[in-house]
Amino acid sequence: MQIVDIDFCGIEDLDVLYAVECACFASPWKRYMLESDLQDLGGVVYLKAVAGGGIIAGYGVLSRNDRDSHLQNLAVLPEYRRLGVASQLMIGFDEISEEWGCMRMCLEVRVSNKIARDFYAKIGFSYHSISIGYYADGEDALNLTAKIPLRVGESLG
Numbered sequence: 001m002q003i004v005d006i007d008f009c010g011i012e013d014l015d016v017l018y019a020v021e022c023a024c025f026a027s028p029w030k031r032y033m034l035e036s037d038l039q040d041l042g043g044v045v046y047l048k049a050v051a052g053g054g055i056i057a058g059y060g061v062l063s064r065n066d067r068d069s070h071l072q073n074l075a076v077l078p079e080y081r082r083l084g085v086a087s088q089l090m091i092g093f094d095e096i097s098e099e100w101g102c103m104r105m106c107l108e109v110r111v112s113n114k115i116a117r118d119f120y121a122k123i124g125f126s127y128h129s130i131s132i133g134y135y136a137d138g139e140d141a142l143n144l145t146a147k148i149p150l151r152v153g154e155s156l157g
């Protein structure tokens with residue numbers, strides 16, 4: 001069952017998206033970065049997952065690089081996890097990638113982020129390469145890729 005509606009974000013969502021970001025990451029994106037993106041959505045797409053009462057339960061960010069789309073961010077509030085919210089966001093990003101004519105989606109994930117790695121594996125991502133010391137705190141990133149269309153939505157009711 002779909003518990004959220006997926007929609008595009010705008011600058012009016014800035015404060016809530018920043019709150020979601022801070023609730024989800026030890027090293028959240030800076031507010032000014034979100035603000036800058038949302039003021040000029042030329043190169044990126046922000047999608048939000050809106051639950052009952054208008055609550056933004058999660059959001060994600062996608063950009064385009066030639067024939068690849070690139071998932072820049074994905075975050076779901078702790079109290080909304082394991083309900084298919086991230087999967088719904090990825091269905092939206094899958095559709096946008098197809099519209100862009102992309103053959104592949106790429107992303108980086110922390111080596112230590114087993115939950116996210118399990119999530120991405122389930123929807124079709126596999127290992128491509130490793131970026132040593134990619135994050136500001138020195139942690140390595142796994143570079144994952146998946147063919148478009150993603151294997152997402154198959155298990156959602």
Ligand SMILES: CC(C)(COP(=O)(O)OP(=O)(O)OC[C@H]1O[C@@H](n2cnc3c(N)ncnc32)[C@H](O)[C@@H]1OP(=O)(O)O)[C@@H](O)C(=O)NCCC(=O)NCCS
Nearest residue numbers: 074075076081082083084085086087109115116118119122
């Ligand atoms: C990773 C994250 C986005 C997943 O969001 P979510 O809405 O809970 O994901 P979904 O409910 O769509 O999960 C789909 C599937 O992914 C896998 N999965 C998700 N969370 C999992 C967990 N905690 N443990 C194991 N598998 C998990 C499961 O296979 C799940 O299907 P199931 O619930 O039917 O078993 C969320 O945990 C999150 O925001 N984490 C913190 C931020 C983060 O790490 N973002 C990724 C940055 S690269």
